[in-house]
Amino acid sequence: MKSSAEVLVLTVGTGNMDKLEETLFQPLEKSLNTGNWNEAVLLPSTMTEENARNFKDRMVGYSIQIKPLPEEGQENDADVCFSHFDRVLTELLEMGYEAKSITPDFTRGTKAMSAALVMAAVRHQIPKLRYIQGARDNRGMVLAGKEEVSEVATGRATMQRQIDDALRLMRSGAFAGVLQILPDVDGSKIAAALVPEEFHREINRLRRLATFWSAWDRLDYEEAVRCSKKLCKQDAEALDQEVTCVKRLAARPDQDKHADMAEWLRRVVADLLANGVRRIAHHQFEDALLRAYRIVELVGQIRLFDRGYDSAQIDPEDLDVREFRKYLQKKGSEDFGIKKENNREVLKASRMLSARFLKRLGDPLGKDLLNFDQNNGVTVKTIARNYSILIHGFSVADLDENSLSELYDRIRALLDKDCPDKTQGIGSDRFGIVP
Incomplete structure (x- = not known):
């Protein structure tokens, strides 16, 4: 060397x-x-x-x-x-x-x-x-x-080019790339010495924006809130709407407060929808599929929370639950899962069982959730459960931008029936913005 x-x-x-x-x-x-x-x-x-x-x-x-x-x-x-x-x-x-x-x-x-x-x-x-x-x-x-x-x-010319590249990466959602190409002039004395001082402020600004967007994009809402506190005053003011949104997403209520959980999960679903749309745009098809599967499952959980049930811990002594289990036994259908919690038995409901229970309770979305897998075209079940290597399959799912966009349109229509004012997502049109 x-x-x-x-x-x-x-x-x-x-x-x-x-x-x-x-x-x-x-x-x-x-x-x-x-x-x-x-x-x-x-x-x-x-x-x-x-x-x-x-x-x-x-x-x-x-x-x-x-x-x-x-x-x-x-x-x-x-x-x-x-x-x-x-x-x-x-x-x-x-x-x-x-x-x-x-x-x-x-x-x-x-x-x-x-x-x-x-x-x-x-x-x-x-x-x-x-x-x-x-x-x-x-x-x-x-x-x-x-x-x-x-x-x-040449440092000024090359550093300005790196900053231009970082801006392009930021706007395309490649936040980790921003952190890789912009030196950490705030945390490294060597980097600070090598970079002309006139660029330090802008580099620090862009790195803080990238860490904020990156945490939010990977659904780490609490970390995103912490990162938002490090944004410069100008960026914090320009992104006031986004910062407010991520604070609401980070404010997870106690799970036994069912009404609050339903309201919070609707915000999470809206964010997952926007997140999945970005994954489709970036051709991260398997990741978009995982989000689609989770959104459909969450809709059932939300509707149960609305009715006072937590699908992860259902009281087996509840009258409606007891009647539904008798119905399942009569039909020869799969029962709830059973788990021990605080020295007592509670029940767990799968996605499909939640949908069947909702239908039994008279929830208008119960039938939609049951029929979601049966519609023609791209469905959560036919792709995710049978093909995706990230779920239950052994090979990459046969996905493309058009088929996934069709799937997300169907999910959006389902969310419209649940809560129309939540379907546009949170910050989906401004994600990765650089003020």
Whole structure:
């Protein structure tokens, strides 16, 4: 590895053909002698390749490579030059040189060559460039012997590009990607030292937004609330509606308060619906399917909470429950599950059993929940239970954007019957927004 080694990469021009010593070789030598280089790479055109070889011959004791443009005339084609220089820099990085240890000097050569070397350096996040300046004659040429070596940092350009990339990732819902490409300048002294201070505030802002949206997107509502408290004042005010929503989602009531649980779960269902729609848009089809299955199950649980029943702990002595169990026994149907809780037996209802119980109680959605799996087209049962490797199957489900969108339309229609004002989801049209 060459992690501590330094390499200088220089374009090679024609210089003044009558004064090559003063206009080309001496400036090249000055650049090479300014610094502690383990290696130098010369980038001539076919026209200036001989100049590069003559310079290499005179610089005895230096390790110098020559990487000329492949064909005549390419020195005026910026795209071709970029491709060639980009390959050279890639090779250096593959050899073990770090980006911070490579210094491109774009002084000589054509304008196309200079521009191409700068673009290739920025592409590889090389932090510094070099050029020769100094007093000029009446032709605008730097006077021989008056050359000065100057350096320019690329950090501002590359960091702004990273911020632009982070904004695109944020708006597409790739919140973990935002945290990966933006350095933690608040938590790492090394990162803070490497990033120009003028970007620290914006980077911190975007990272805090990403952690807020990420926690909410993975349904960790309590963590999202904690993250919302770290948002800057401007973002907290701009996202007041979203922060209020996530606080309501995080405010889970006691499970024995059935009416409160029903109200809270309707908010959760709305959020799951919006979450699933995002998964479809991102082609995370299996994840969208899991959410669809859970939403349908939750509707049954919500309707039971409305009627004073918790599907996870039903009193076996309840009169309606006792009558329903007699009915199940008469039909030869599967009974409730039984579990011990606080030294007493309670009953558990599956999704389908909840639907049957609701129908028995006269709930108008009981029949819809029972028939949900029987409709033509894409259904929760035929896909999730029989095919999905994440549920009960052994292979990936045969899913696509259209079929899942159809499934979600049917779920939305079901939710319309339960509570019409909740079906639009929470923040679904603004999720991932950057104020």
